[in-house]
Amino acid sequence: MGQARRCRRVGQQPHPQPDHGRHHAQAGRAGAPAATEGRGLTAWAIVGASGGVGGALADVIAATGAPVVRLSRRTGLDLTDEGSIAAAFAPLADLAGVIVATGLLHREDRQPERDWRQLDAAWMAENFAINTIGPALVAKHALPKLRRGDPSVFAALSARVGSIADNRLGGWHSYRASKVALNMLVRTLAIELARKNPAAVAVTLHPGTVDTGLSKPFQRNVAPEKLFTPAHSAAQLWRVIQGLTREDNGFALAWDGQRIPF
Numbered sequence: 001m002g003q004a005r006r007c008r009r010v011g012q013q014p015h016p017q018p019d020h021g022r023h024h025a026q027a028g029r030a031g032a033p034a035a036t037e038g039r040g041l042t043a044w045a046i047v048g049a050s051g052g053v054g055g056a057l058a059d060v061i062a063a064t065g066a067p068v069v070r071l072s073r074r075t076g077l078d079l080t081d082e083g084s085i086a087a088a089f090a091p092l093a094d095l096a097g098v099i100v101a102t103g104l105l106h107r108e109d110r111q112p113e114r115d116w117r118q119l120d121a122a123w124m125a126e127n128f129a130i131n132t133i134g135p136a137l138v139a140k141h142a143l144p145k146l147r148r149g150d151p152s153v154f155a156a157l158s159a160r161v162g163s164i165a166d167n168r169l170g171g172w173h174s175y176r177a178s179k180v181a182l183n184m185l186v187r188t189l190a191i192e193l194a195r196k197n198p199a200a201v202a203v204t205l206h207p208g209t210v211d212t213g214l215s216k217p218f219q220r221n222v223a224p225e226k227l228f229t230p231a232h233s234a235a236q237l238w239r240v241i242q243g244l245t246r247e248d249n250g251f252a253l254a255w256d257g258q259r260i261p262f
């Protein structure tokens with residue numbers, strides 16, 4: 001598809017403004033974003049910037065000089081409260097990208113299922129609230145804020161275990177199912193996005209197995225070279241994001257740029 005190849009890739013800034021970038025990156029890091037943050041600038045918004053991968057992604061993007069708005073529960077955005085999502089995005093405009101880096105796999109008193117006898121309605125609902133419904137509500141308020149004309153991206157972190165085709169091990173029922181549903185939602189949103197903002201793309205991304213709080217209890221059998229630092233995963237993901245074209249719209253991609261089968 002020549003058209004896709006000819007169009008500018010999403011990581012490219014049409015009007016680089018490095019000084020503004022540094023200012024805004026720091027403003028976002030300090031706490032709630034200023035009301036003007038991102039307005040008229042080619043800013044990136046990271047939802048879940050308090051997390052391992054989300055924080056590293058914010059750092060990687062800020063290091064390029066691009067403005068970064070760091071959103072999380074610390075700045076008042078809670079995925080279970082749509083009003084807080086709407087309020088976080090209300091002051092933003094002309095965004096170059098939005099990355100949803102939130103996620104839930106376990107809590108102190110809750111582990112992913114290993115057996116169907118462990119299925120529990122409340123835990124399943126919590127997985128879907130954080131891994132599926134929250135990111136969808138972010139999309140609802142963030143997609144209209146993507147810049148028009150120049151390329152832009154909406155990316156939600158999913159997981160390879162959310163691939164039905166790749167599921168040979170079983171287990172982690174609620175997490176897997178919530179990520180499958182996330183992939184479907186982003187695919188559906190991407191089709192709508194292509195009509196409403198043809199320069200934008202929406203994808204889900206698998207960050208690899210990353211040394212964060214989310215993976216901590218499950219790292220025992222991971223070979224050291226397959227356990228990424230958050231900084232390494234973020235650098236890989238940023239490379240993938242920068243290379244996105246319209247041909248990728250609606251698909252799931254891994255940290256190495258490979259498409260993950262649904």
Ligand SMILES: NC(=O)c1ccc[n+]([C@@H]2O[C@H](COP(=O)([O-])OP(=O)(O)OC[C@H]3O[C@@H](n4cnc5c(N)ncnc54)[C@H](OP(=O)(O)O)[C@@H]3O)[C@@H](O)[C@H]2O)c1
Nearest residue numbers: 048050051052053073078079102103159209210212214215
């Ligand atoms: N780490 C891995 O090996 C791995 C592998 C495959 C996929 N992933 C995916 O990558 C993404 C990032 O994971 P990570 O490893 O960086 O996990 P992490 O360090 O545990 O970060 C999780 C993030 O989600 C946020 N979050 C949870 N509940 C929230 C809520 N109700 N409202 C707002 N934010 C909420 C957390 O915010 P607080 O700081 O406020 O708790 C935190 O920012 C997730 O989608 C995960 O499924 C990770």
